[in-house]
Amino acid sequence: MGRHSKKKPRTVPASTEEQSFYGIIAAGVRDGELWVRKRVRRFAATVLSLLVSVALCCCGTFLWWDTQGKAKRARIEAENSCIQQVGSMTESYNKAFRLYGQVASKFSELNESYDLDALAALQDKKPEGYKLLHCDTDLDGDVREAKALKRSFDQLSVEYRKALTPVGK
Incomplete structure (x- = not known):
């Protein structure tokens, strides 16, 4: 018979020495299984x-x-908004300065079809130069300043347009 034959299973050890030997073996097996379980749990x-x-x-x-x-997107959006406000302010300044040139031209021609008193009053209201706003450090301050300057340039443009309307006689 072979070593792994199942014809003669051992059921109960015969002597107490055998029982203690098999008990020690069984305890060792249990300890080994417990050790493996602990290691597997610890590893998991x-x-x-x-x-x-x-x-x-x-x-x-x-x-x-x-x-x-x-944060970077918000900063870029704020910079773009500031740049747009500065561009809008620049356009208003250019329009006001162009209208001021027309007022000065009409006043120097002494054309009576325009209200010369209104043109004379506007001679001193030349659009003041605006600051170069860079939108680098103080975005909110630059935006506020650009909006304020744009409003003042737009008001001047309205006054220039009123003075440039011909007077009907």
Whole structure:
């Protein structure tokens, strides 16, 4: 018969020495199984904690990048808004200066078809030069200043247009 034959299973040891030997073997097997279970649990716990740590790090990094990206997008949008306001102010200034040139021209011609008193009053209201706004450091301040200057240039343009309307006799 072979070594692994199942014809003669051992059921109960015959002597007490054999019983203690088999008891020691069984205890060793139980200890080995317990040791393996502990190692497997410890390994699984280590792997799970590592996966959780990696996931938390990835989430934290993603949230940080997202926050930084939002801040950069907000800054770029604010700069673009400021640049648009400065461009609008420049257009208003150019229009007001062009109308001022027409007022000066009509006044110097002494054309009686226009209200010369109104033209004379506007001779001193030349559009003052505007500041160069760069929209670099103080975005809100530059936007406020550009809007205020645009309003003043638009008001001057309205006054120039009123003075440039011919007087009907």
